[in-house]
Amino acid sequence: MSSGSIAEPNTMASEEGVPVDLYIYDLSNGMAALLAPSIIGRHVEGVWHTGVVVYEREYFYGGTGVSSCAPGGTQLGAPYKVERLGTTFVPFPVFNEYIQGLATTTYTGSAYRLLEHNCNHFSDEVAQFLCGARVPKHIVAQPERDLPPALRLALEAVLYKLVPDGDQVYANGVRHSRRDSPDFLTLNNQIEEARVASQELGARRSTLAEKLARKERRKEKKRKKQRGQDGDVADLDDDMAEAVEVVTEQRAALAGPSSRDLDAEADERLAEEQRRRARDPPIIYRDIDGAQEFEAFSKALEGAELNADEQQSLDELQQYLVQGEGSWVLGDEFLSFIGRVLSDDGLKSECRVGALRCLAAAALRDDVSLLLHQDRRHHALLAYAHRVDAHPPPEQLALAVFICNLFENTSSSEWLLYISEWEANGQTLSNIRVTTKVCVHCVLSEAGELRDAGTALLYNVATKEVKTVVFDEVCVELCMAVLQLVAWAPGEETLWRALAALARLGAHSAEVPQLVAMVGPDPSAFR
Structure with a gap:
């Protein structure tokens, strides 16, 4: 999906996020405004094609699938209009995986329809994933708004005459198709890297x-x-x-x-x-079977009133956990469904435990990060986690197991430690602070099973390498919890996890050894 002479996108996202723009083009180049009154009896400003520009690339969809090029690098020339949709904090590898998922499933070349399933629907879906924004409604709904059903075929024929390939766009004179290979983007990036390396080698030789x-x-x-x-x-x-x-x-x-x-x-x-x-392999709860957890969750939901979207989300979860489909089957409303289960006091606690156990099974899969990044709008998962001390013990345990299992994959574990702030119930929170609260609460729990999960989570957090000022503060908070736990003389395995974590926290933050010296006990006493 990368055009020949365009440099590889800058994938280094700052804490301020990466800008996301919508490039809007008039496919008819002004012809629609002239011809529409005589064809459909009303004015049409343009026939819209859109592309999403992020990470210094423009991504769009057409008759040969998903493509990308340099911003404004198509044969359509300069865009008719550019709108800023917002900023994204989605890491480029996650976005890349998401785009490849779309390109090989929902947005293949064969699935393209000029009026019903086109570039604007693609841009709308990508914009929601990146920053929760939407393509202007008048663009997405143009066929329904500007075209009576009886005249759709007539206008479609005219559009194909105006734009021979329908909504297909060429980037720098080269047609790009995702049908060529599932690894098309990776291959092109490698070619681009080789080209740049060759240029640099030539410059060095010169x-x-x-x-x-x-x-x-x-x-x-x-x-x-x-x-x-x-x-x-x-x-x-x-x-x-x-x-x-x-x-x-x-x-x-x-x-x-x-x-x-x-x-x-x-x-x-x-x-x-x-x-x-x-x-230091993370401590993971691998004895979770997705099919069994889904069956228990479905049984717990029996008698609950689910609307059509929620029932659809439940069916999508079955496809994901039981049938082994990719996370792309989980639609836009899936996390709204999970958020409702976690927040609705009218549902039984078993429903929330079932949902969390299903998420813990999903956390063991390498594509779970795509699901997590869809939660950036509502923060339903971590807003629930922040209230850990208010939940019943079975929910606390299921939550701790879910968070522990997120350390199975690097991208999902990094999601837990994001420092970007967000609002929930009037409070300013961040992923790393919520993760820390759950960890400390579980470590200091009187319930042995919950304390076991807490020390596993503590160990996983401590063995991560996070170079931020915020993590220095987290180290101090976790250190205090460890010292309090050690003073209770816990069992051998719990003690080992706590002291192993303490050693790593001491390597992360210079304040930890000082706290150990002041508060005690002396670690050398635990041989």
Whole structure:
């Protein structure tokens, strides 16, 4: 999905988020405004095509599937209008996986329909996923609004004459199709990386050849100097060449790391994360069977009044957990359904336990992060988790198991530790603070089973590498919980988890060893 000479998108998302824009094009290039009155008896401003621009790429859908190019890089030229939809905090790898899921399921080339399932529906769905925004309704609903049923075929025929490929757009003269390969984006990115590397290698070779030529000139001038020819000029040229070389190298050093350096740094961080996981594998509850948990959840919901959307969401959960479909089967309303189950006091507690156990089973799958990032609008999952101390013990345990299992995959564990703030019930919260509250509450619980889950979660959090000021504060809070737990002389396994976590927290924050020294007990007492 990447066009030939366009550089790889900048995938480094800042804490302020990445801007998301909607590029709006008139496919008819003004012809619709001229012809519509005579065809349908009313004015139509344009025939709209849209693309979503994020991470320095424009993503769109047409007759050959999902494609991407540089912003404004299609044959349609400059967009008719650009609208800012918002900002996103979805990591690029997660977004990339989401796009590939759409391209191989709902938005294949064969599924394209000019009026019923087109680029605008695709843009609307992607915008909701990225930042909870919607494509303007008049664009998505244009067929229903501007076209009476009896005249749809007539207008569709006219549109195909105006735009021979319907809604298909060409990027830089190249047609892009997701049907070519499921790994089309990855392959193109690799080609682009190779091209950039080749250019850099060529530049280095050119620089090296230039340096060698300069040295050869200096040698020649020295030989002339020894023969008494142009001695002073040779010295001056030699000094100037060396000065230029020094200044060039200093400028390169001051310019900071290049994009390739940043990519190498990201690869190193990923490698370090994998080494850390191999050294300190997370504590996960793997004895959860998705099919059994779904059956228990469905039974608990018997007698509950579910509307059509909620029943559809329940059916989608069955496809995901029982039939093994990807998380793409979970529709836009799925988390609203889960949010209702978790917040509706009219439902039995067994319903909430069932929902959380199903989520714990889902957490073991590598595509669960796509589901988590859909919760950025309502924060239904973590808003419920923040009230952990108000829930009955079975719900607390199911919640702790769910959060522990999210450490099975790097992307979902990082989601738990996001520091971006959001509002819930008049309070300013963040994912990392909610995770910390659940951890501390469970660690200090009087119930042995809940304390076991709490220390597992404590260990998982402590063995993550998070370089933020917020995590320093988290380290102190978790340290205090560990010291209080250790003073109770817990069992061997619980004690090992607590002290292993304490050692890692001490490596993260310089305040932890000071607290241990002040509060005690001395860790050396636990041999």
